Amino acid sequence: MSAQLVIPDTNALSELRQRDCHPNVARFVASVERFAIAATTITEIAHGVELLRQRGGAAAHQRAAVYAVWLDELIKRGPVLPLDANASRLFGRLLTVPELRNMAITAPGSSRPRYPGDLAVAAVAVVNSASVATRNISDFWRIARHCPELVVHNPFDPPV
16 A cells, blocks of 8 residues: 555454454555544544443443543554544535435434544545545445545455
């Protein structure tokens, strides 16, 4: 892979934590020279940590503590790319695209609010001339139809 900056989505980052990390993900990561994390991904992981803490019980609290340490390490390792003014403008535009609305608006009767993190990650990637590494290819391809500068990789796919 080239020296292009790659932003891993939460699912790709989470895979790297696994003891039995998918071999294609490990190969993909080894081929990438420059990584950065979108601030939105930090939000998603922090949200997961807090949900675990709120769940209660010793096991949930222990898992939350482990994930919190991992999150701290990710932030220290950085760089963390912000949802700055340019990315926010693009994010705002993407929120108005009818085909992408279901990525941001919670369905009636849903027990969990929909967080438009993929739209924000895509916006951060585009304004930083970065690509996104994700297993969630279908949503990011939908975004790319409205934002052709977006480059998406599935690190779980075999190398080409």
